[in-house]
Amino acid sequence: MSERIKGTIIRSTGSWNSVMLENDSVIECRLRGSYRIKGLRTTSPTSVGDKVEVTLESEEQNTGIIEHIAERKNYIIRKSVNLSKEAHIIACNVDQMLVIATVHQPRTSFGFIDRLLCTAEAYNIPAALLINKSDLNNESAAAELQSAYKACYESIGYKVFIASALDGTGMNELEEWMDEKVTLVSGHSGVGKSTLINELVPELDLRVGEISEVHAKGTHTTTFAEMFPLENNNGFIIDTPGIKEFGMIDMQKEEISHFFPEIFKISENCKFNNCNHLNEPKCAVRDAVENGSIPESRYSSYMNIIESVK
Secondary structure: OOOOEEEEEEEEOOOEEEEEEOOOOEEEEEEOHHHHHOOOOEOOOOOOOOEEEEEEEEOOOOEEEEEEEOOOOOEEEEEOOOOOOOEEEEEEOOOEEEEEEOEOOOEOOHHHHHHHHHHHHHOOOOEEEEEOOHHHOOOHHHHHHHHHHHHHHHHHOOEEEEOOOOOOOOHHHHHHHHOOOEEEEEOOOOOOHHHHHHHHOHHHOOOOOOEOOOOOOEOOOOOOOEEEEOOOOOOEEEEOOOOOOOOOOOOOHHHHHHHOHHHHHHHHHOOOOOOOOOOOOOOHHHHHHHOOOOOHHHHHHHHHHHHHOO
């Protein structure tokens, strides 16, 4: 029997997975057939970040077989575009998540940011927000909006970076935060993920999309998740496809409030311990929204997610 070698999936495109072995070499691996009959309700049984054991299939062609997938410590999922499946696992075994947003060209909505942060909270993944393209936010309206985003999420307790890959703003602080961590990066198309990653890992030279003048949305330049080692530290970054919509799955309405830290904290003061913070009397959360302790944008996102969860 061939010796099993440990590695990590750094790219998964369907039938083949790129696996980085412990000696940092990369081989292309197919999945052992038995893994395809386990009834997983996901688009693929493998994901970027999976810890695996492989056997060499052909040294000449540098290929192997994935014999075992280790238990995941966490994962990030979203609704699949494939209607026959329930979910698509974006990545797994991540240490933290970086949500990239822009205040214009294009503008990222509070609701989209909150869905990503809610998902990170649900799977116990620490998250931070990066407001990108700060070099474009010199005009008063953009500057005020940038400050509003920053104030909103810092008041909740999230780390907020202000950055620009073009002029270097915030890049040193960002690299320090990523040191020795596996960081998943996510955001709308057009928020500058590829430009940012090119700055962090210059040799990649990822293709950068243009912004549509009609819709002010970015074009998709990444079609699947991929993990890259960072150049200046011992961390890894997982680039993900630009997400147009982020559907919540695998959640119950009653637990959504748990994934909004500021709502969960104040909810202990509600009259009813099963309060959903919608129409119940003596709701401390709604009172907090009215007096400004909880941002209205966050409460609006909470209600929208509640309505979307089946």
